[in-house]
Amino acid sequence: MYVAVKGGERAIDNAHRLLAEKRRGDPDVAEISAEQISQQLTLGVDRVMSEGSLYDRGLAALAIKQARGDMIEAVFLVRASRTTLARFGYSEPLDTGAMEITRRISATFKDLPGGQVLGPTFDYTHRLLDRALDTGAEVEPAATAPVSDDATPHVLGLLDKQGLIEPASCRPDEDQSEPGDMTRDPLTFPVDRDVRLQMLARGDEGFLLALGYSTQRGYARNHPFAGEIRVGMVEVSFVPEELGFAVCLGEIEITECEMVNQFTGSKSTPPQFTRGYGISFGHCERKAMSMAQVDRALRADELGEDRTAPAQDEEFVLSHCDNVQATGFVEHLKLPHYVDFQSELELVRRMRREQGADRQEAAE
Amino acid sequence: MTQQFTTCDRQDWMAVLARAPADLLENLWSGFDGKPSFKPLREPETGLVMVRARAGGEGAQFNMGEATVTRCSVISSTGQTGHAYVLGRDVNHARAAAEIDAGLQDGKLFADLDRDIIQPLKNAHDKARQLHRGKVAATRVDFFTLVRGEDD
Numbered sequence: 001m002y003v004a005v006k007g008g009e010r011a012i013d014n015a016h017r018l019l020a021e022k023r024r025g026d027p028d029v030a031e032i033s034a035e036q037i038s039q040q041l042t043l044g045v046d047r048v049m050s051e052g053s054l055y056d057r058g059l060a061a062l063a064i065k066q067a068r069g070d071m072i073e074a075v076f077l078v079r080a081s082r083t084t085l086a087r088f089g090y091s092e093p094l095d096t097g098a099m100e101i102t103r104r105i106s107a108t109f110k111d112l113p114g115g116q117v118l119g120p121t122f123d124y125t126h127r128l129l130d131r132a133l134d135t136g137a138e139v140e141p142a143a144t145a146p147v148s149d150d151a152t153p154h155v156l157g158l159l160d161k162q163g164l165i166e167p168a169s170c171r172p173d174e175d176q177s178e179p180g181d182m183t184r185d186p187l188t189f190p191v192d193r194d195v196r197l198q199m200l201a202r203g204d205e206g207f208l209l210a211l212g213y214s215t216q217r218g219y220a221r222n223h224p225f226a227g228e229i230r231v232g233m234v235e236v237s238f239v240p241e242e243l244g245f246a247v248c249l250g251e252i253e254i255t256e257c258e259m260v261n262q263f264t265g266s267k268s269t270p271p272q273f274t275r276g277y278g279i280s281f282g283h284c285e286r287k288a289m290s291m292a293q294v295d296r297a298l299r300a301d302e303l304g305e306d307r308t309a310p311a312q313d314e315e316f317v318l319s320h321c322d323n324v325q326a327t328g329f330v331e332h333l334k335l336p337h338y339v340d341f342q343s344e345l346e347l348v349r350r351m352r353r354e355q356g357a358d359r360q361e362a363a364e
Numbered sequence: 365m366t367q368q369f370t371t372c373d374r375q376d377w378m379a380v381l382a383r384a385p386a387d388l389l390e391n392l393w394s395g396f397d398g399k400p401s402f403k404p405l406r407e408p409e410t411g412l413v414m415v416r417a418r419a420g421g422e423g424a425q426f427n428m429g430e431a432t433v434t435r436c437s438v439i440s441s442t443g444q445t446g447h448a449y450v451l452g453r454d455v456n457h458a459r460a461a462a463e464i465d466a467g468l469q470d471g472k473l474f475a476d477l478d479r480d481i482i483q484p485l486k487n488a489h490d491k492a493r494q495l496h497r498g499k500v501a502a503t504r505v506d507f508f509t510l511v512r513g514e515d516d
Contacts, residue, residue, distance in 0.1 A: 059453075097421060168420030247382070249449050279417055
């Protein structure tokens, strides 16, 4: 247990001054701006927005700078900043089918209506360090090609039309019910899929990646295919009370992943594929893919599967996926625990004394 | 005076104003002659909107995460009330958007504002979008499978 301590103010102040100096680094090297971070470390900014659960590139970039590039510290700063702002309300649900596509691929169908576009990707690079990047050489402008106006509907709709996959759409009455909000209501298990998705969307990429990986290695059998991964801009709309109609607030970048998983069937339903869903702010492909795998694994009860693996254990996954909570509890161990430890020390000494006395008695 | 615009018209121009790059919007607005004067009904205020998404893109709704939004309301000297809700924290963007929203509701100002502000913003947006689409289109990939994995 942590017991409050007093003192150390001067040392703490000086430690923070030293931190500021270390953050700045060698003053002969140009200082990095939040704007540069926002423009050039975009995927880092995206991750901080996703796990910080706040879409604001400027705040996320500043948080990365302040945190000296420590991503979890940056997520923590964004979460803290969020609590200072009032909430105007809830948006209309995003229409990701109408996304302005930057990247769209499918590992299940090679010919898609609307086509596959690779967009800006690390895929198919050789992963060799590019020393030329550090020489300030000019970047060749991106190639362009004639544009097609074909719509880009969700790929899994193709399977849905043939009844080969569980439908994504919900009944109108389900659509009327207010989704749960774990930022407002305390979590009690078991939770519904809406709250699970909310928690996974802000969950730690590394934790979800490891769990997703575990499902592929046999810890929850649901062999996945990446049905579709898409990245692009989506409009956000909101109905202000004073207007009474939906207004477009602007656009945000979203990554969406739909996994196609092993089929199930029962006496009443013929065998069909099932779905896992992942989504993130910005371009966080690994996160969206991992989230989709874990979402699918957590649907074990709903799909009548045995829960045998960590990734299927809702309470385990959801209680540990939040890196701000996790780091808070792990890192608090650094704070003074002197009183607590004193009592442990006393206890050990007493036990040793008693055991020593016992031994002596036994020897006699 | 009868209202000369539909809700749909207003949604369209509000979308154009919200999506516009803030600096371009403010430049066009500061260069516009014949503005009425405006009084704030609600000073620009930054807050949050919880963004909702749907499971599987089309299914049941869930709360995905929040976004910063700045809102502002003004009333013009000619009596129109303008509102703005804009992603981000740019108070000048929100104020300009609210003022232009009020202006566009004034039948006498509509044509000028549409020509000098809304159309240029739309054109800039379309141009940027076409350029983006062209760059993305160049990465279009046609995978073909080799004999293994094909039916025939």
